[in-house]
Amino acid sequence: MNPDQKNRDKESTSRFLVILLIIPVFMGCFASYGYAWDQLQPSQLKGGSQIRKAFRAVVSTPRSWTVRVRSNGKEASLGAIVGSDGWILTKASQLQGKVTCELATAERFEAEIIGVDGKLDLALIKIDAQKLPTVRWRSASDPKVGQWLATPGLSMSPVSVGVLSVSRRTVKPAPGVLGVQIGDAEGGALVKSVLRESGAEQAGLKAGDVILNVAGVEIEDANALSSFVRKFLPGDRVLLKVLREKEELTAEVILTDPQMLIYDRLREMQKKMGGALSRRKTGFTEVFQHDAVLRPEDCGGVIVDLKGQAVGLNIARAGRTKSFAIPANHVIPMIEKLKLKKYAPYNPLKDAKEQTVSTGMSS
């Protein structure tokens, strides 16, 4: 009996110990929920503020060639100073209305749009300034997959950092859409309904409107409208002539990526799952893909390697996992072409037919 008793004692002791052990472990788990000491802090994530701080030396010069572009007072894009006398490249489809630039020195200038290339979605704008620092390009060789790429903004730390995900390739275009459901009407296309958050909604189109003319081309019926609009890219601006209650109106519509309009829920989810995307995010002849999480308003400026050389120009936030940049050797030849006004800025309220910028009209 005695040894048995002993055993039982031992058993209960060990049970007691086990219980004691369980409680601290459990409390440990509990504490970890509260204080998350076993979790990486947001600032320590790849794109977090502490990591970006390590890139300050990398972007100390590049940020001096970077400008913040505002359009009608709102942040529209970043830009890259490509000529010391005030020439700046940026993302074209982000610009609308009055354009201003802010330099890293905090100076502000009004800007004039000189040239736009719809195919690359590049705009050359000009500010009245002299002796500005200009972009140092790296165009002889491409960065390697896995190499760091930083996107400088105006502040000390870059706005975002990431690595090269896919070396240069072509990204096929998605057609632009107005964002309306249409039917036939006499002398045009009838707007049956306007999709939420589409360019058509922004421009104030309403169900019952009859679209008569798009970018100077008479529209005969619903088919003609959809096949003509498909020639443009998301982000392109087209001028519409619309008949509303016997009155002829004009509306400027920014075309939308059809993917963004499929369903409200899909769009909502996309927003929730990775932030807003660029309006124009497909249809680039050559782009690098990198994994930096960018806001659409942070596209249009340079992206640099660890040596602070510009390997390209950020052109789109294209998905939760991807941002696109045009390689330096594709950007550089465009600067002179755009200066020559070979690709004149498009004013949809004046021009009409010339405006098929996106689809192969330009080089």
Added chain:
Amino acid sequence: MKLSHLLNRDDAANALLKRILSSVLGCALVLMVSQVTAEEVKVRKPVSPVPVAKISEVFFKTVPDSLEDLQEIEKQVTSLTKASIYSTVSVRVGDAQGSGVIIDHKAGYVLTAAHVIGLAQKNATIILHDGRTLKGKTMGLNRGMDAGLIKLVDEDKAKISKLPVVKMGDNSKVEPGDWVIATGHPNGYQAGRPPVVRLGRIVSQKKHLLQTDCTLIGGDSGGPLFNMSGEVIGIHSRIGPSTSWNFHIPVSAFQNDWEKLVSGEMWGAKPLGQNAVLGVNGVNTDQGCKVVGVTRGFPAQIAGIKENDVIIQLNNQRITGIEQLAEVVQRYKPGQSIQIKLIRDKKTMSFEVQLAARD
């Protein structure tokens, strides 16, 4: 049931939505459980390799704080990208598309996610990084963990033996803050685009799940997560709303049950409950939710709900719109039957619908 072969825009959209949803929820649709015969293969349990070459000091720092640190990280990452990309494959099983990683070129084993392969003994198509395709067969899967195994069965054994492989690592050594590389085929395989590389860090390490800030999306499922020694430590499984919510199955889920996976066993079940699905898309109207699309093969279509029906009630709950309908559906479980009241051609009708699980 006759299925229409017309693939319209709604279907494409639905497919896209489904793809995103499946990656979001990352849950497998369990259709049936069948007896599978064990493959005649020699079971070779992969062991964790002995620690490889020492890695740089910077990888033990909380954060890199100098240009030199960043260069050091870059040096290591770029030295690993080639092997990471080459070992990553695209996996197709039926309509499902995901990613995978080759870890053994003798027996031809590819690790992937259970929700990519669905069932054992199914034909799989494996697309290598350079576009070459190989035949595969799905093996075992642990649905609870979302771990799935594929065996390459291509006639051309020489082709398989030359494939690039990577080793599996040791999850017990993984810690928050570790730098990691993710590869895979986001949004599915695209000709001319090799597997896509992303860099990130381990956010948290739980027994059954790793979280990183390597951004993933549908199509990445089943792809590998590598440590800074180039070993696979995780398989992409699911994502959450923030870009830092990317979840991977620890590779230990494969190592611990290797024999079961190789023998083609299927076990575990995704806890059901919040994943019921009706299969309609709609718009909000004054009366209720107007159906603008029914997904082929989903409960609403099977029950006879059609486009332009206006759903006004689900059991005792009044329906006011699509978002609210989705919320109400979530209160039920897959397999449960519900009553749907709707208006068609100005007449009120009632339908009984058995909810399905979202795949």
